[in-house]
Amino acid sequence: MVKILLQAGHAAWTSRSGYSYPDGGGAPGEAQWAWDLAHLMAARLAASDVESLIMGQWYGYELPEPPEAADPADLFIALHYDAAVYSPPTGCFADRWANETETDATDSFIRIWSDSYPLATGISLHNERRNARTRLYYAYSAVKIAPAVLLEHGCGSPVPVGIYPPGGDSKYLHDHIDVVASVNVAAILSYLIEHGLLPAEEAEDMAKIAELESKVTELVSTNSALSDQVGALREEIGKRNADVTRLTDALATAERRTRPRYVEVTTEDDIVHPFVREVPV
Numbered sequence: 001m002v003k004i005l006l007q008a009g010h011a012a013w014t015s016r017s018g019y020s021y022p023d024g025g026g027a028p029g030e031a032q033w034a035w036d037l038a039h040l041m042a043a044r045l046a047a048s049d050v051e052s053l054i055m056g057q058w059y060g061y062e063l064p065e066p067p068e069a070a071d072p073a074d075l076f077i078a079l080h081y082d083a084a085v086y087s088p089p090t091g092c093f094a095d096r097w098a099n100e101t102e103t104d105a106t107d108s109f110i111r112i113w114s115d116s117y118p119l120a121t122g123i124s125l126h127n128e129r130r131n132a133r134t135r136l137y138y139a140y141s142a143v144k145i146a147p148a149v150l151l152e153h154g155c156g157s158p159v160p161v162g163i164y165p166p167g168g169d170s171k172y173l174h175d176h177i178d179v180v181a182s183v184n185v186a187a188i189l190s191y192l193i194e195h196g197l198l199p200a201e202e203a204e205d206m207a208k209i210a211e212l213e214s215k216v217t218e219l220v221s222t223n224s225a226l227s228d229q230v231g232a233l234r235e236e237i238g239k240r241n242a243d244v245t246r247l248t249d250a251l252a253t254a255e256r257r258t259r260p261r262y263v264e265v266t267t268e269d270d271i272v273h274p275f276v277r278e279v280p281v
């Protein structure tokens, strides 16, 4: 069975060794987001008969490397997003270890992901942002038998970080984490097919399902945006109806004020004709 190692960047977790790793910083909200993303991906991969193993972080000199990282696997993927330290404050990229021996594998996965993720999410590709932290990422050396890549999914911080503004991709990444999971899984399945690790037919079906799922997610989110608009319009109509009632009342009051205060009760008829009527016929 094919196996994928997923690392939720910065997330606290407990290894099968029994060691509990603490939360490892990262951009605001990143550890929880990466943890959620890893679990969404694992569920989708399981539907394609692809086993996955989720790890958190182990950054820091005093922290032991988890045994999971050394498991034989077909791919190791570290999941991250950035604070908005770039100009423009949006964009994604993928990188791999500078000392990677399986560069054919890593580079083919990076190519597949780079061709699909930016297109599906609208988050533009900025591979020129690869840097020492992503090229010499601490986890690579612990991964013994798997090509290892790192994905920066965009500038996802929902709040400013120091002098940097909130990430331009934050709303998308947090609102559409399902789409991110589907696109990542579709890229993994394509990679596995390309390398003869997964039967093409079944995997293609699964990729189609993943694509449909992402479309459904988009529709659900569009519908919820539309229903928000309907709610706002209803509220507006309510306010306007209240205005109409208020103005109608004011108009009625004004009309009452313009009428004579005392109505004449005696008219010429009242004075003259009673006598006339009293005349016997």
Ligand SMILES: [Zn+2]
Residues within 6 Å of the ligand: 009, 010, 026, 027, 030, 080, 081, 082
């Ligand atoms: Zn990170």
